[in-house]
Amino acid sequence: MSARVGVVTFPGSLDDVDAARAIRLAGATPVSLWHDDSALRGVNAVVLPGGFSYGDYLRCGAIARFSAVMETVADAASAGLPVLGICNGFQILCESHLLPGALTRNRHMHFRNRPQAMRVENVDTAWTADFTAEQRVVVPVKNGEGCYVADEKTLDTLEAENRVVFRYVDGNPNGSQRDIAGVTNAAGNVVGLMPHPEHAVEALTGPSTDGLGVFTSVLAHLGATTR
Incomplete structure (x- = not known):
């Protein structure tokens, strides 16, 4: 039986279908999760996709963090469930304090x-x-509010603990501090990044297939942890 990876849909999500396709191409079964339903339906991992949850009112991700599903996601992440936030999903993870x-x-x-x-x-x-x-x-980036910021102490901690996961090269598209494109929590199971790996999984639509590695990685991780 293939791993089950949940994809949460919030009002304003745009890339949930794309994330589900990437999960399927990686060899897992995507499972649709609704923001207002706290049940995770037995999934082995969760993806918070890109988009404009709740129209980005107040701040990006500031309202979505209070969705019923996020309380369950936060508890499951604390217990080791792999969670990925892409673009708006990254914003939601930061607003939920699952990432700094x-x-x-x-x-x-x-x-x-x-x-x-x-x-x-x-x-x-x-x-x-x-x-x-x-x-x-190389994967696409598409954001208007993708500038990663934190106080110097937090940035130094992220660097010292090797918690910067992705860093922009060949130009910084949004001014993120220290060229940070993605970070992880201390346990390594929660990752957020602004660029969109789910849009780089097939040669036909490009610009590469590099993004597929994000989704095959979690399957390798799940396989290793369940042996």
């Missing part, structure tokens, strides 16, 4: 939508096990 820092308006005040190179900084998380250290990957 915050995502703010791009420093140049423009929306960015383009292929973006990143370097994989940490291959010891549930979502990066299939990459090699310092591997260069």
Whole structure:
């Protein structure tokens, strides 16, 4: 039986179907989860997809963090459930305090939508096990509020504990501090990133298939932890 990976749909989610497709291509079974239902339906991992949950009112992810499903996700993440937040999902993870820092308006005040190179900084998380250290990957970025910020103490801690998972190279699309594109929690099971790996899983639609490694990584992680 293949692993079951839940994809949460919030009002305003745009990339839940894309995330489900990426999960299916990786070899797992995607399971639709509704924001207002606390049940996780027996999934082995959860993806919070990109979009504009609740229209990005107040702050991106600030309302979605109070959804019924997020209380269950937070409890399950504390118990080791792998959780991935992509773009708006990353914002929700930060607003829920499952990850440190915050995502703010791009420093140049423009929306960015383009292929973006990143370097994989940490291959010891549930979502990066299939990459090699310092591997260069290219996936799309599309955000208007993707600038990662945190106080200097938090940034220093992330660096010292190897919790920066992805870092922008060949240009920083949003002004994120220290070129941070994605981070993890201390346990390595919760990862958030602004670029969209689910849009880089097939050669036909490009710009690469590099994003598929995020989804095959969690399957490798689940296989290792259930042996």
